[in-house]
Amino acid sequence: DARVTQTPRHKVTEMGQEVTMRCQPILGHNTVFWYRQTMMQGLELLAYFRNRAPLDDSGMPKDRFSAEMPDATLATLKIQPSEPRDSAVYFCASGHGTGANTEAFFGQGTRLTVV
Amino acid sequence: SQELEQSPQSLIVQEGKNLTINCTSSKTLYGLYWYKQKYGEGLIFLMMLQKGGEEKSHEKITAKLDEKKQQSSLHITASQPSHAGIYLCGAVLAQGGSEKLVFGKGTKLTVNP
Structure with missing residues (x-):
């Protein structure tokens, strides 16, 4: 049963800490x-x-967010x-x-709480 | 500003009733998606519409795309409690030289038994 896997499902962290969220896409999806x-x-x-290259990250605050593959x-x-x-x-x-x-298949999400 | 407007924002119906949710775009639509989301969960793909006038059905859910009006409607016949959730429309819109899959804010559906 192919699905997108995200980890962690929940994350509580203190302000100022680094947070990393991970995603395993469905095999074969580009x-x-x-x-x-x-x-x-x-x-x-x-x-x-797309094909691991960033096509658009204009919706992301660049000073603190980064996305990679x-x-x-x-x-x-x-x-x-x-x-x-955040x-x-x-x-x-x-x-x-x-x-x-592109039909997009979603993961279950990571619920982030920054206190 | 919101590029995809959904109406209504929330809807409460009695089980067995029909209902319609609308999605209107401020830009030309190249494709329209409908997803369903339950609280705390990811989005479940329902349907994709690509051509003006296209209509698709899955069980008791029918979606139509009116490209000229830049809008789509999702119709549920004889609603059941299992239909409850948040329905989101998504569309690929051209922005600044790239194409983005963006979503409306969703319509929260409650079906009372």
Whole structure:
């Protein structure tokens, strides 16, 4: 049963600490998305990769957030230093596509709380 | 500003009733997705619509795409408590030279038995 795996599922950390979230996309998928979901803003696109190359990260605060794909089986989203306003659920999604339409499959999310 | 507007924001219906959720884009749609999310969980893919006038159905859920109006509707017939959740529409929109998969804020559906 192929699925996107995110770790950890929950993370509570103190302000100022580094947070790393990991995502294992579905094998064979060439597109990976990172989203952040909050009650106020809904689902916001932070960054996405195709064939491991970052295509767009304009939705991501560059001073503290970074997203990478060290290899095809791992995507990471790092926050350093973390702030209380970063508290949200972070979703990773993967898909296979070459053009505009890519059906995205979502992971279960990482619920981050920064205190 | 929100590129995809969903209406209503929340909906409470009695089991057995029909309902419709709408999604309107401020930009040209190149494809429209419908997802369902339960609290604390990830998004579950429901349907993808790519062509104007396209209509797809899965069990009691039907989605239509009106490309000219830049909108889509999701219709549930004879709703059941299992239909409860948050329905999100997503679309690939051209922005600043790249294409992004963006989402509306969702419609929270409650189905009372």
